[in-house]
Amino acid sequence: EDKVVQSPLSLVVHEGDTVTLNCSYEVTNFRSLLWYKQEKKAPTFLFMLTSSGIEKKSGRLSSILDKKELSSILNITATQTGDSAIYLCAVENSGGGADGLTFGKGTHLIIQP
């Protein structure tokens, strides 16, 4: 059974701080790892990391995949109150079925002004 563990489960920091969110996984036949941001409603896609694309960056957010350590980190620099959200990590196996995606429980990030 595939497994995704995120840490910490919750984190409170001050505006301007840099945060690192962790995601570790156990998956049969890894295909991709995805990060989503969930504010009050729908999760929205941030990054997809694969064997051929282990590092992604968008503005103040960046993510790295460590296939040796079976983990990924999501970094947010110069945090803003708008970064407050639940950050979800999901891992996909290459089994071919549409149910090959496993989500972690999420990290609840709170940015205090």
Next chain:
Amino acid sequence: NAGVTQTPKFQVLKTGQSMTLQCAQDMNHNSMYWYRQDPGMGLRLIYYSASEGTTDKGEVPNGYNVSRLNKREFSLRLESAAPSQTSVYFCASSEIGRTAYNSPLHFGNGTRLTVT
């Protein structure tokens, strides 16, 4: 561009009542999914439809049924609601299977269901 639209946004049911959650996507995606999200449990897959005309069970299908009405619409039915089904329900779609590298899941805004 609406994306994935879910109705209703909120619903309160009494134990034993039935209801159908509606989902429609306008992105011409092949695959559609229903998840539930509970505190401390993350997102769990209830049912999915890899393509029009097919449906399959996910991780937590008991107590639910689904219908892929056409390529756009995928509904979730609770035949006899139970308090354990109190949750936030998300519909999602993707172009091909779960991910196609540049086609990750697109989620609707969710339905908050309370069963008393």
